[in-house]
Amino acid sequence: MPKVFIPTPLRSYAGGQDSVDCAGATVAEVLADLTARHKGLEKHLFDEAGAMRSFVNVYRNDEDVRYLEKEKTPVGASDTLSIVPSIAGGSHRDPLAVLTDRGGS
Amino acid sequence: MHDVLAAIGNTPLVRLTRLAAGTPHVAVYGKAEFLNPGGSVKDRPARAMILDGLARGLLRPGKTILEATSGNTGIADAMLGAALGFPVLLCLPANAGPGQRGFLKAFGAQLVLTSPLEGTDGAARRAREMVAAEPDRFFYPDQYANDENWRAHFTTTGPEIVRDTAGRVTHFVAGSGTSGTFVGTSRALKAAVPGVSCVWMQPSGPLHGFEGMKHYASTEIPAIYDATLADATLEIETEEAWEVTRRLAREEGLFVGPSSGGNVAAALRLAATLPKDREHVVVTILCDGGAKYLGERFWEG
Numbered sequence: 001m002p003k004v005f006i007p008t009p010l011r012s013y014a015g016g017q018d019s020v021d022c023a024g025a026t027v028a029e030v031l032a033d034l035t036a037r038h039k040g041l042e043k044h045l046f047d048e049a050g051a052m053r054s055f056v057n058v059y060r061n062d063e064d065v066r067y068l069e070k071e072k073t074p075v076g077a078s079d080t081l082s083i084v085p086s087i088a089g090g091s092h093r094d095p096l097a098v099l100t101d102r103g104g105s
Numbered sequence: 106m107h108d109v110l111a112a113i114g115n116t117p118l119v120r121l122t123r124l125a126a127g128t129p130h131v132a133v134y135g136k137a138e139f140l141n142p143g144g145s146v147k148d149r150p151a152r153a154m155i156l157d158g159l160a161r162g163l164l165r166p167g168k169t170i171l172e173a174t175s176g177n178t179g180i181a182d183a184m185l186g187a188a189l190g191f192p193v194l195l196c197l198p199a200n201a202g203p204g205q206r207g208f209l210k211a212f213g214a215q216l217v218l219t220s221p222l223e224g225t226d227g228a229a230r231r232a233r234e235m236v237a238a239e240p241d242r243f244f245y246p247d248q249y250a251n252d253e254n255w256r257a258h259f260t261t262t263g264p265e266i267v268r269d270t271a272g273r274v275t276h277f278v279a280g281s282g283t284s285g286t287f288v289g290t291s292r293a294l295k296a297a298v299p300g301v302s303c304v305w306m307q308p309s310g311p312l313h314g315f316e317g318m319k320h321y322a323s324t325e326i327p328a329i330y331d332a333t334l335a336d337a338t339l340e341i342e343t344e345e346a347w348e349v350t351r352r353l354a355r356e357e358g359l360f361v362g363p364s365s366g367g368n369v370a371a372a373l374r375l376a377a378t379l380p381k382d383r384e385h386v387v388v389t390i391l392c393d394g395g396a397k398y399l400g401e402r403f404w405e406g
């Protein structure tokens with residue numbers, strides 16, 4: 001199952017875990033499974049209309065899904081998704097490279 | 106004092122005439138901290154912590170200045186390190202924007218990028234680990250726990266507001282990262298101006314777009330924070346802060362960053378609640394300039 005990495009400020013809404021294994025074949029499906037498992041995450045990730053909040057960035061492995069196929073981006077069983085707080089609403093080329101450098105921790 | 110150090114502070118108060126047009130009984134001012142030489146309010150505490158380190162012999166030739174930062178304190182440290190001849194090493198979350206990194210590189214600072222999932226708490230942990238591993242190598246101001254941080258505002262920002270409003274300030278509004286600005290300025294105002302009210306701005310949720318600010322309910326509380334100073338708390342949504350940031354540029358000619366937008370959004374909300382039978386003077390902080398955020402999507406709105 002794809003693993004979703006949770007940023008520190010949201011871990012209290014995910015049972016204190018830093019990652020959650022979720023089912024799904026697209027970003028939308030995986031995040032839907034995540035918020036079904038941890039209902040408290042939903043309002044922090046999505047607005048009232050159900051769209052991903054503009055200051056939340058989701059990366060498949062180390063690529064921003066905004067530059068892939070957004071919510072429809074395919075997710076394989078060995079992929080990871082990372083929910084990265086966007087400090088100022090922008091997205092930057094490869095902030096997750098630092099995770100790769102550190103062995104994905 | 107070295108020239109660039111002397112250029113820090115004494116920033117003007119700028120009246121927000123158009124954004125606050127709906128509340129003519131309230132004068133809303135932004136303190137133009139983006140005019141500091143390093144481009145942000147953080148020049149003040151960085152100068153104070155570095156001068157304190159020099160005075161106490163903790164910072165001396167051969168030492169490297171090490172700090173954890175989401176951007177502006179690092180830029181201030183990098184500027185001051187360059188001016189004083191000290192190398193600067195900064196632990197920075199990898200999701201800090203390219204604007205921040207560009208400023209830091211321009212001043213010659215070295216960066217240690219930390220996990221984007223862990224924000225400034227992760228950067229601070231990394232800095233503590235590095236100090237523990239090589240205690241003789243670094244001067245670590247530790248802005249989250251250093252009393253010189255809030256004292257910089259107690260001795261400069263607060264008195265400047267009292268002076269420049271001729272003591273007429275009735276409300277001070279600011280959000281917090283380390284809380285140095287809110288704590289130090291509030292203490293100074295409360296000591297000098299009877300009845301002044303200090304309003305704490307908080308991002309409305311744990312994920313937000315307020316560069317440099319923390320959502321205290323979901324992150325480590327800085328050691329220097331003092332919850333007794335806030336007479337009220339206003340929560341602001343990121344989208345509202347961004348909207349106000351755009352309006353500051355387009356209607357007031359003030360090109361500032363999103364945290365300034367958050368502070369001004371809170372100041373405007375407060376102004377709308379103040380009784381019309383008397384005049385009020387609301388002061389908030391324009392934390393930094395907009396240049397570092399030029400690549401961000403929120404300008405497109």
